[in-house]
Amino acid sequence: MSKVKKRTLINDIANHLEVSIATVSLVLNGKAKQSRISDAVAERVLKYVQEVGYKPNHLAKSLRTGKTHVIGLVVEDISNPFFATVAWLIEKQAFERGYRIIYCSTDNDPAKSKELISMFRERHVDGFIIVPSEGIEEEVSAILREQTPTVLFDRFLPDLVTNYIVVDGAQGTYEATLHLLEQGFMNIAFVTTDSTQTQMEARLNGYVRALEERQLPPLIKRVAASKDSEQLIADIHGFIKDNSTCDAVIFSTNYLSIYGLEAISRLQLQIPQDLAVISYDDHDLFRLYTPAITVIAQPVESIAKNVIDILLEQLQQPSDQAIANNHSVVLPTTLVVRKSSVRQPAPAPAARKKAAKKK
Amino acid sequence: MSKVKKRTLINDIANHLEVSIATVSLVLNGKAKQSRISDAVAERVLKYVQEVGYKPNHLAKSLRTGKTHVIGLVVEDISNPFFATVAWLIEKQAFERGYRIIYCSTDNDPAKSKELISMFRERHVDGFIIVPSEGIEEEVSAILREQTPTVLFDRFLPDLVTNYIVVDGAQGTYEATLHLLEQGFMNIAFVTTDSTQTQMEARLNGYVRALEERQLPPLIKRVAASKDSEQLIADIHGFIKDNSTCDAVIFSTNYLSIYGLEAISRLQLQIPQDLAVISYDDHDLFRLYTPAITVIAQPVESIAKNVIDILLEQLQQPSDQAIANNHSVVLPTTLVVRKSSVRQPAPAPAARKKAAKKK
């Protein structure tokens, strides 16, 4: 009795096969050819390894090689479908190329971000993929200084020279605003958060630019980036109620839109008759909603592919050869026009409903 | 130049302080007292360690001690708010007690579950928390045989003696059904998936039992556990349309309810006037929806607490002392009554709206 759980070791393999442990290691690491190990031996090793289901001990291997084949993924909120999707795509591709992903959410909290980066460092991740919150320049500099390959996405840190993949949010909101204007909506509001991060500012700027070109005044609501959904709904509710001339609204991110839809519903406003709606970032719900919501869609597949390609490229690079060239990629958005932003064909044929609109 | 990234090692500490490396190690592991190391030395060590920000190499430590302080969490779908919440709570508590969580989603796919379990095993996790999909009895047996502490939750594997935390879903749906009957809804349908897992069967059984007691016939729709949301919506849409006498419906899980709400909305049915709705499992959306949706809420905090407490208890146990006693915990649900399941007070005072009801 006692512990019966003895794992098979490389030693056991070597002993059983009466070859040296180095031979086994070499074969297992695909270096049989270059070490001129006979095919016969190589085959015997492989066969026996297969037979007993031997798996090398990752810990020992990593300790020896200094490589863990693990990538740390630090996102804002893994339960947000945008991040969940990108993370899933990244994980899938990384897996195929022999890398594992461990992820964590920062909730956009700098302290938590720092803690997570430091935790991943302690765990010796080979590389980082980070959706940076504000104020973590120092930590990111530190990992860069250590030559750990790192890619940022969704936003970047303007003060730092790094790889990053972002989306041209300004262009996205610009197009969306033009689309609304073309549909005849003249009082377009923009609801965003109080964050000053690059991606949020860009989205706001695109909207402002479109209006400025037409010499129309912007109408901007910044809500606090709170976790309290009722509070957010109330905020948006108040804003819409106070601006009864407003006939269209663009939300700068998916969860704001969801709360916005709830606020609009509580105000008993009809979309798009009373208020047109466009959301930045797509979501299952926006497709399913009645009416379907027009969105500025981000190219999630492309984001994921770029992120992982760039990271793996640098991971494969011999570590002594400094990583001089940083990639910065800006991807385009796509305006997906659905019912929520399209003018209705005049008084609806089946005239019905409609109650308390603005007073 | 060249690699300047040298990390501080325990060696460096010992050298600098002119003490032995063992002393440093002992102090760092809180064994100063029991090894009768002078407080003076202990303090010097701690101070210097702090100063240079020394962090022991986890890999080396784990290789030596055989403990990684990592727990593998295998859930069905981390982007489902139920699992996301429980995972988050578990992570938080584990963190405080020095354990890290790595998680992965199985999508309820046995092959993927097996792969993940095996991956976690290779990574030498100290313990497992698993939401088991069907058909993974063998893999779970294997980790149990290796004496790796394991806790299942949400459902269990009837053929296996393990720790598990589940919820009394049968009681939950039973109460929900009675509530609907009391409200005067007489034709209550139950929409569930085609899964035969313990938790889904229990939820169905509670509903059936309640109706049987009143000698009412059950009306059950099983939809395929597909990923295609349009397909699911269409399925539910068809079911409701074909059963026009049905005046209430219980959905067996949160995402079914979401698709169900979409189907109901497309059918232009009013909740609860035309159709009352109850969802198993709460969700932000159900609170926010108009009307708010009645739910059978699961005690997420309690689930998380039980899971982690039991796991940590076994993790702390000296490994040679076999883990004889398995815990099985069954927690109660709570019926949270909201507008969607409450009879309206006769013709609504503010009479308005309402269009095409069933034809």
Place this chain on the structure above:
DNA sequence: CTGAAAGCGCTAACAT
């Protein structure tokens, strides 16, 4: 009270 030394399981340079 402290230090020397033996590994944990594996890789890879160096012998043979």
Place this chain on the structure above:
DNA sequence: ATGTTAGCGCTTTCAG
């Protein structure tokens, strides 16, 4: 062509 061996960084007896 294959075997020997020195570590990777840490913990932990066991002798001083």
